Amino acid sequence: MDIFLQQIINGLVLGSIYALIALGYTMVYGILQLINFAHGEVTMMGAMIALAVIHALVEMQTGLPGSLILLTGMSVAILGCMALGFTIERIAYRPLRNAPRLAPLITAIGVSIVLQNVAMLIWGRQYIAFPPILPSGRHAFFGATLTDLQIFIFLLSCLVMTGLVWLTQKTRLGRAMRATAEAPQIASLMGVNVNQVIGLTFIIGSALAAVAGVMDAAYYGIAHYYMGFNLGLKAFSAAVLGGIGNLKGAMLGGLLLGLLESVGAGYIGDLTGGFLGSNYQDVFAFFVLILVLVFRPNGLLGQQVVERP
Amino acid sequence: MICCISLMSQKQKAWASAILLLALLLVLPFLVELGLGRSWVRLLDFVLLYVMLALGLNIVVGYAGLLDLGYVAFYAVGAYTYALLASPHFGLHLPFWILLPLGAVVAGFFGVLLGAPTLRLRGDYLAIVTLGFGEIIRIFLNNLNAPVNITNGPQGVSLIDPIQIGAFDFHQTHTIGSVVISSAFNYYYLFLGMAALVVFVGLRLQDSRIGRAWAAIREDELAAAATGINTRNIKLLAFAMGASFGGLSGGLFAGFQGFVSPESFSLIESVMILCMIVLGGMGNIPGVILGAILLTVLPEALRYLGVWQMNLLGHVWVEPSDLRMLVFGVSLILVMLYRPEGLLPSRQRRRELHFADKEIKSERDS
Numbered sequence: 137m138d139i140f141l142q143q144i145i146n147g148l149v150l151g152s153i154y155a156l157i158a159l160g161y162t163m164v165y166g167i168l169q170l171i172n173f174a175h176g177e178v179t180m181m182g183a184m185i186a187l188a189v190i191h192a193l194v195e196m197q198t199g200l201p202g203s204l205i206l207l208t209g210m211s212v213a214i215l216g217c218m219a220l221g222f223t224i225e226r227i228a229y230r231p232l233r234n235a236p237r238l239a240p241l242i243t244a245i246g247v248s249i250v251l252q253n254v255a256m257l258i259w260g261r262q263y264i265a266f267p268p269i270l271p272s273g274r275h276a277f278f279g280a281t282l283t284d285l286q287i288f289i290f291l292l293s294c295l296v297m298t299g300l301v302w303l304t305q306k307t308r309l310g311r312a313m314r315a316t317a318e319a320p321q322i323a324s325l326m327g328v329n330v331n332q333v334i335g336l337t338f339i340i341g342s343a344l345a346a347v348a349g350v351m352d353a354a355y356y357g358i359a360h361y362y363m364g365f366n367l368g369l370k371a372f373s374a375a376v377l378g379g380i381g382n383l384k385g386a387m388l389g390g391l392l393l394g395l396l397e398s399v400g401a402g403y404i405g406d407l408t409g410g411f412l413g414s415n416y417q418d419v420f421a422f423f424v425l426i427l428v429l430v431f432r433p434n435g436l437l438g439q440q441v442v443e444r445p
Numbered sequence: 446m447i448c449c450i451s452l453m454s455q456k457q458k459a460w461a462s463a464i465l466l467l468a469l470l471l472v473l474p475f476l477v478e479l480g481l482g483r484s485w486v487r488l489l490d491f492v493l494l495y496v497m498l499a500l501g502l503n504i505v506v507g508y509a510g511l512l513d514l515g516y517v518a519f520y521a522v523g524a525y526t527y528a529l530l531a532s533p534h535f536g537l538h539l540p541f542w543i544l545l546p547l548g549a550v551v552a553g554f555f556g557v558l559l560g561a562p563t564l565r566l567r568g569d570y571l572a573i574v575t576l577g578f579g580e581i582i583r584i585f586l587n588n589l590n591a592p593v594n595i596t597n598g599p600q601g602v603s604l605i606d607p608i609q610i611g612a613f614d615f616h617q618t619h620t621i622g623s624v625v626i627s628s629a630f631n632y633y634y635l636f637l638g639m640a641a642l643v644v645f646v647g648l649r650l651q652d653s654r655i656g657r658a659w660a661a662i663r664e665d666e667l668a669a670a671a672t673g674i675n676t677r678n679i680k681l682l683a684f685a686m687g688a689s690f691g692g693l694s695g696g697l698f699a700g701f702q703g704f705v706s707p708e709s710f711s712l713i714e715s716v717m718i719l720c721m722i723v724l725g726g727m728g729n730i731p732g733v734i735l736g737a738i739l740l741t742v743l744p745e746a747l748r749y750l751g752v753w754q755m756n757l758l759g760h761v762w763v764e765p766s767d768l769r770m771l772v773f774g775v776s777l778i779l780v781m782l783y784r785p786e787g788l789l790p791s792r793q794r795r796r797e798l799h800f801a802d803k804e805i806k807s808e809r810d811s
Contacts, residue, residue: 171569228778235785238512238723243781245716249774257767369576369712376573419584422577429574430562 138279143402144395149286149355151394152293156348157371158378158386159300160341166317166381167337173244174224175345176368177251178217180361182346183353184255186213187264194267202269206354213346221342222335230331255361263360266353289351296347297387304383313337317381373425379438388436397421474633486629490701492741493636494694497643499721499737500730501690504647506719507728508656509683510663512572514715515579519688521586521710522555523548523695528602528705541608545696552692553685560684564677579715586707601706608635608700632701639697643690647730650686659683724780726787735789747772
């Protein structure tokens with residue numbers, strides 16, 4: 137029982153990181169019908185920028201408390217990623233808005249290669265460790281352990297996601313975003329500045345990615361220039377699982393994928409009589425993804441949408 | 446000479462240019478070896494392999510309009526079929542003539558296996574499922590060394606039998622008259638023949654009943670179904686055909702390389718093949734070939750960045766190995782920004798795009 141609970145806890149923490157990144161994919165997809173392949177790399181940049189700032193602050197020995205250092209690093213990362221997201225949209229996607237559908241996909245791949253290599257040039261090929269500045273408290277919880285960091289990650293992502301829901305449902309900008317997602321041309325007739333809304337969508341998505349990147353680096357204790365690829369892949373799968381273009385779907389998909397992965401990793405050996413080990417956790421996750429899509433072709437929460445001509 | 450050309454009819458001109466092209470392709474490896482060195486002949490072999498792969502994926506993405514991000518899985522299936530049945534790993538040494546078709550058939554079967562459950566999916570949902578499928582195959586190849594050792598895990602299968610036709614071993618250096626033909630050359634001619642076959646099949650498919658059915662599905666699946674096309678079978682056929690081309694190239698790759706490991710079949714490989722198609726001009730065979738050539742040669746050519754830096758700046762500022770993928774990414778972006786329809790789009794596609802341009806213009810003018 138305690139192992140099961142432990143896997144659930146790990147899965148929820150992992151899933152909340154996935155969910156934050158998946159939100160970025162799904163917001164962009166909802167508006168532009170574009171798979172923003174570079175989003176995983178934005179996440180990586182967030183983690184790297186934050187780590188650079190944190191390392192600099194730790195080396196200066198300012199005597200600041202760890203949480204403040206983390207907060208500073210995260211803020212810088214958020215700002216950096218916002219600028220990055222905005223620039224990517226301007227350079228690589230906006231000129232191609234009326235181009236064939238696969239063209240922006242290729243520029244997205246190009247951007248992701250560029251970002252990866254820029255990160256490699258700046259920070260090198262080696263893994264960068266997360267300095268031990270955070271409290272490492274452990275709490276027993278019905279036979280499982282819960283660390284301070286896990287609680288922090290889970291609460292922060294819940295907070296961020298609530299903020300995002302509030303933003304899209306209650307504010308003027310959110311209404312403009314939803315209108316643009318539904319029908320960009322009509323939204324622009326109603327006085328919505330579509331270009332501005334799309335730019336802001338990228339900025340918000342990138343900020344979420346930065347937060348998730350920092351969380352991931354803190355959770356695993358390391359970051360490196362290639363981490364964005366896998367994270368992006370998982371988060372994109374999560375977004376599709378929930379029904380791409382749907383915010384709640386992305387959150388649900390992220391949490392579900394995280395749970396699937398950690399529970400799957402814990403139990404796949406028992407399920408297959410020891411034939412498949414925990415190194416098949418990705419197979420498990422993808423298999424469930426495929427299964428879900430076979431029975432619900434539009435994802436868990438996606439509604440039947442008519443493809444736009 | 447010039448008057449001769451002007452006297453020729455259209456058909457004769459086409460024949461003449463085809464013969465010229467053939468002659469050029471036949472002497473190309475010799476020219477390349479003279480100009481650039483032996484290693485570039487090997488690169489030519491890889492170019493031809495990627496041409497075959499890109500043309501195979503082109504059937505799925507370009508003709509039928511099904512976005513496939515896991516294409517490399519079929520390449521892997523073909524390669525491992527060859528590797529496992531012609532290496533000391535299982536002690537089996539089946540001949541090339543059986544293995545190559547077998548690889549294509551097994552890959553085609555996997556194509557149907559992937560295609561069947563995903564028929565209802567559209568666009569990007571299909572993309573993620575194919576991507577997941579590709580990853581699943583790769584992870585299995587990586588981990589199927591325990592408890593029963595099937596694929597030998599991350600170490601891969603080595604000492605694969607070289608391709609051998611009759612007594613002619615493609616791995617040996619042969620001397621014909623005074624011309625010495627090394628193994629890279631042997632494979633070049635084999636792959637050239639295979640690529641020509643793939644191009645031929647691709648061209649014939651495009652103009653066939655099936656090809657038109659694919660185009661119809663690509664443009665509007667509902668309308669295609671309404672005109673009596675069995676969309677399920679035709680889509681499955683696209684998956685199976687594309688996959689079997691991938692399997693064929695995989696078998697050739699295994700025999701050529703003598704070694705396969707899961708590392709060669711990562712997602713980035715699928716993405717690269719997709720880039721070749723889109724960059725070159727989706728659905729258009731010359732375009733796809735151009736894309737495959739460019740994207741295979743460019744990363745290699747960029748290894749010279751160090752030399753260029755030395756010559757221009759007098760000092761190697763950034764390691765070329767660090768810089769080349771960066772330049773590669775930037776060129777991907779730039780090409781797409783300036784030619785979103787690809788470098789060599791098909792006539793029909795270009796017309797569609799230009800028609801749209803005109804429409805927008807007339808809307809603006811009125």
